[in-house]
């Protein structure tokens with residue numbers, strides 16, 4: 001096999017591996033990590049085969065397209081280095097001892113950037129060879145947009161719709177405690193599970209961020225609340241609907257929640273009295289970039305002036321969205337303190353992050 005053919009084969013394998021990595025909701029974590037290592041081995045072979053590039057890249061008198069390609073390639077290499085370090089940082093199977101840059105947000109964004117830049121990098125070779133350069137440029141831009149969309153939208157969408165994780169919640173919940181200086185806060189949470197009419201057969205239930213703990217469905221935010229409750233040695237209180245509950249289908253819930261948000265509905269909930277507490281830890285999911293309307297019902301039912309509301313959110317890629325300002329608007333006179341924002345997939349392993357957050361707050 002010629003060097004050129006070997007290079008092409010390695011490139012094709014690398015693109016296939018990158019796309020497979022995006023489907024990690026199906027391949028599962030351990031396979032994802034192993035494929036990651038195979039990818040980096042292929043990358044080293046690719047760099048050895050293309051070592052001439054390093055010698056010629058920054059010679060004077062290059063065409064504009066060459067210069068663009070070279071700059072793009074340098075950024076791609078930096079991105080891949082960050083992707084590699086963050087991959088090890090978030091690793092739970094192959095490199096659990098490595099924690100530097102262990103941010104799953106960073107890892108996801110670097111993966112999207114690396115895929116997009118690699119697609120454009122590959123397409124530029126085609127532009128140089130193409131008979132119809134304009135068409136090749138248009139196709140390159142479209143391929144770049146497709147790559148960004150896969151990373152930013154398709155992967156989180158697949159995760160939200162298809163992910164079901166089985167855990168033993170007691171292993172995840174129990175651990176180090178935090179001494180809260182002063183009166184302990186009240187921990188209040190909202191979760192879809194518990195406010196939804198699910199099929200009693202767990203295996204028949206499909207949908208996002210569903211945790212199965214010891215054979216029972218458990219909401220992500222319930223698990224987070226149990227972790228915080230364990231740290232502070234207190235019993236979290238759930239925001240519970242008294243009227244109509246959410247439908248069991250994830251898509252139907254999305255649509256109902258969207259209607260509620262547009263109407264600024266205030267669904268009926270069981271009353272929760274916060275009057276005896278100076279501080280409240282509120283744990284909730286991001287819905288449509290906003291707070292779920294039952295959380296708004298809870299906030300409106302109480303007077304929070306002079307109190308501190310600490311926030312912990314779980315989300316499917318959008319951070320706190322607009323929830324902090326919404327909560328400030330709903331609770332005039334309250335001190336609203338955002339803390340941990342947990343990506344839904346990281347919920348089962350969020351205890352360490354929560355511990356740091358609660359320790360910061362407790363001082």
Ligand SMILES: Cc1cc2nc3c(=O)[nH]c(=O)nc-3n(C[C@H](O)[C@H](O)[C@H](O)COP(=O)(O)O)c2cc1C
Nearest residue numbers: 191192219220221285286287288289314316317318
């Ligand atoms: C109705 C609905 C709307 C959602 N909207 C968003 C969103 O706008 N942005 C986001 O990042 N995640 C969104 N998500 C994902 C949830 O925030 C995430 O899966 C969360 O961990 C669910 O927590 P739970 O299992 O305790 O209900 C949405 C989920 C649902 C059910």
